[in-house]
Amino acid sequence: MQQDRPEESEAIVEPERFNQARAAQSMAILEDYVEMIGDLIGEFGEARITDIAQRMGVTHPTATKAVSRLKREGLAISRPYRGVFLTDEGAAMAELVRARHRTVVDLLVAIGVPAETAELDAEGMEHHVSDVTLKAFEAFLERATSVSDTIEEAPRKG
Amino acid sequence: MQQDRPEESEAIVEPERFNQARAAQSMAILEDYVEMIGDLIGEFGEARITDIAQRMGVTHPTATKAVSRLKREGLAISRPYRGVFLTDEGAAMAELVRARHRTVVDLLVAIGVPAETAELDAEGMEHHVSDVTLKAFEAFLERATSVSDTIEEAPRKG
DNA sequence: CCGCAAGTGAAGCCTTGGCAACACTTCTGT
DNA sequence: ACAGAAGTGTTGCCAAGGCTTCACTTGCGG
Ligand SMILES: [Mn+2]
Ligand SMILES: [Mn+2]
Ligand SMILES: [Mn+2]
Ligand SMILES: [Mn+2]
Numbered sequence: 400m401q402q403d404r405p406e407e408s409e410a411i412v413e414p415e416r417f418n419q420a421r422a423a424q425s426m427a428i429l430e431d432y433v434e435m436i437g438d439l440i441g442e443f444g445e446a447r448i449t450d451i452a453q454r455m456g457v458t459h460p461t462a463t464k465a466v467s468r469l470k471r472e473g474l475a476i477s478r479p480y481r482g483v484f485l486t487d488e489g490a491a492m493a494e495l496v497r498a499r500h501r502t503v504v505d506l507l508v509a510i511g512v513p514a515e516t517a518e519l520d521a522e523g524m525e526h527h528v529s530d531v532t533l534k535a536f537e538a539f540l541e542r543a544t545s546v547s548d549t550i551e552e553a554p555r556k557g
Numbered sequence: 558m559q560q561d562r563p564e565e566s567e568a569i570v571e572p573e574r575f576n577q578a579r580a581a582q583s584m585a586i587l588e589d590y591v592e593m594i595g596d597l598i599g600e601f602g603e604a605r606i607t608d609i610a611q612r613m614g615v616t617h618p619t620a621t622k623a624v625s626r627l628k629r630e631g632l633a634i635s636r637p638y639r640g641v642f643l644t645d646e647g648a649a650m651a652e653l654v655r656a657r658h659r660t661v662v663d664l665l666v667a668i669g670v671p672a673e674t675a676e677l678d679a680e681g682m683e684h685h686v687s688d689v690t691l692k693a694f695e696a697f698l699e700r701a702t703s704v705s706d707t708i709e710e711a712p713r714k715g
Numbered sequence: 716c717c718g719c720a721a722g723t724g725a726a727g728c729c730t731t732g733g734c735a736a737c738a739c740t741t742c743t744g745t
Numbered sequence: 746a747c748a749g750a751a752g753t754g755t756t757g758c759c760a761a762g763g764c765t766t767c768a769c770t771t772g773c774g775g
Contacts, residue, residue, distance in 0.1 A: 727766090
């Protein structure tokens with residue numbers, strides 16, 4: 400039941416998964432803010448600190464600090480008392496993040512998760528979905544859609 | 558394309574999903590450490606700070622600090638220069654977390670994600686999988702297993 | 716045009732989760 | 746028995762992401 404210590408052996412690659420999780424997490428807030436700012440610009444033509452804060456469920460100084468980081472990382476720009484806007488890079492990220500978010504929600508729903516729960520859980524999960532996994536999700540959804548098409552349409556064609 | 562501000566209207570429930578994601582995240586490290594400590598105890602009969610740190614991919618003071626939090630939250634106990642052990646509560650959490658981890662990995666693999674990628678992505682995703690979603694995952698896996706049984710075995714039975 | 720409400724900024728505090736550097740204890744091999 | 750290696754603890758640093766409080770700008774309604 401109780402084995403010896405590994406000495407000079409294995410278990411060296413193990414921690415890599417935690418590093419990846421930490422890296423993903425450090426991007427999570429960036430991604431959520433960029434997506435949200437994109438949403439607000441789409442709806443209102445600008446993204447104001449108060450609106451960002453309200454939608455993110457934080458106070459306005461917290462939103463301000465997050466936007467500072469976005470600016471520092473070249474994803475957004477803003478001037479005092481004016482709204483926040485995305486750089487090209489920020490806008491591109493927003494697009495990807497939005498698409499990934501949708502795919503994750505769709506996948507969860509396809510698996511059988513209630514829509515409301517899917518929306519809640521996806522908000523956290525999405526940031527840990529790698530490109531490879533995202534592709535697998537898309538492929539699965541493609542397949543699932545075909546199958547239900549087959550079930551719903553094809554039978555009366557044959 | 559560009560509508561008016563909501564004034565006194567909707568969009569008030571929106572931020573709840575970010576709150577949930579933040580709450581889940583604040584549990585993530587607790588969960589990973591508790592699971593890891595459980596693993597080490599299972600393998601070696603004790604969990605030492607150095608081993609914990611190594612497997613988590615952090616330095617030992619970081620692991621020490623995390624264990625302090627576990628103790629503060631009643632999940633672990635330890636005495637100076639002795640190993641770290643789980644309380645009943647901690648052990649129970651470790652069990653649940655381990656099971657959830659397995660389920661998430663299994664689901665990803667069932668969806669078509671390569672095993673290695675599944676392992677990496679699951680480490681971050683797992684913490685955002687609610688009970689409802691977990692149940693849906695289990696149900697899906699159950700179904701998927703039956704279906705592949707049917708495909709692989711039943712045809713020659715009929 | 717002007718005063719007030721709303722929006723924004725700035726400062727300072729807290730907690731968490733990283734790190735390095737250094738001090739101390741335990742263990743182990745000779 | 747003991748010296749050196751390994752393990753552990755402590756301290757102090759940093760950045761991030763929350764918060765409150767207070768000060769300043771803006772934008773409006775009258
Ligand atoms: Mn999110
Ligand atoms: Mn999202
Ligand atoms: Mn994890
Ligand atoms: Mn895990």
